[in-house]
Amino acid sequence: MKNLLTAFAILFSVSAFAQMGEKNFIDKNYIEVTGKSEMEFTPDKIYIQVLLNEKDSKNKNAISEQEKQMLQKLQSLGIDTKKDVMIKDLASNLKNGFLSKDVLLSKQYQIIVHDGKTAGRVFLALEEIGISNASIEKLESSKIEEYRQEVKIKAIKAAKEKAALLTESIGQKAGKALFIQEQNVFERPVYANTVMYKAKAEGATDAADLNFENLKVEATVMVRFEIL
Structure with missing residues (x-):
């Protein structure tokens, strides 16, 4: 019984030491940056x-x-x-x-x-x-989901590049990502009977190509990188 209690005490001490030695990411030195990306498409x-x-x-x-x-x-x-x-x-x-x-x-x-x-x-x-x-x-657009994913990836890559640039300017490096948060995915424009077209030329044999405003999707991602 005594040996069992001793073993348990040793195990508890090792566990507590490990927890103290391993910092929460909030306690680590980190840099917080925001990456943005946008894409226009027909x-x-x-x-x-x-x-x-x-x-x-x-x-x-x-x-x-x-x-x-x-x-x-x-x-x-x-x-x-x-x-x-x-x-x-x-x-x-x-x-x-x-x-x-x-x-x-x-x-x-x-x-x-x-x-x-x-x-x-x-x-x-x-x-x-x-x-x-x-x-x-x-x-x-039939490919809107594909475009959404693409701008998110570009936004987080932009955040990584920004973190690397800022830390290198003070002789340090950006390490692994400690926290990632998607802040915004925005699409523009939304149409609801706002564009009207009516033929004016009588006897026209062909229609002009209607040039609609491009659709746009934007993404913003906030990332915290460990400073090495």
């Missing part, structure tokens, strides 16, 4: 919102006819109407007038194209069949 998913309205009148085309013409036009532009055209909303309202009752129907579509030139051609095609209620809903 959107390859352009969402076009189209609203078809129908008034129960002989002078108006029915929504079904507008829809048929629209789909034919989009197919002629090489757009996959089964994959990249979808109905977002369908509504009908009864409007009571003094002399008549009108049934107002509306149908909202979302069209996805992958470059500015195709987007321009879509707007011109819609104008040709009398559909003017169309707008850019939003812009996205």
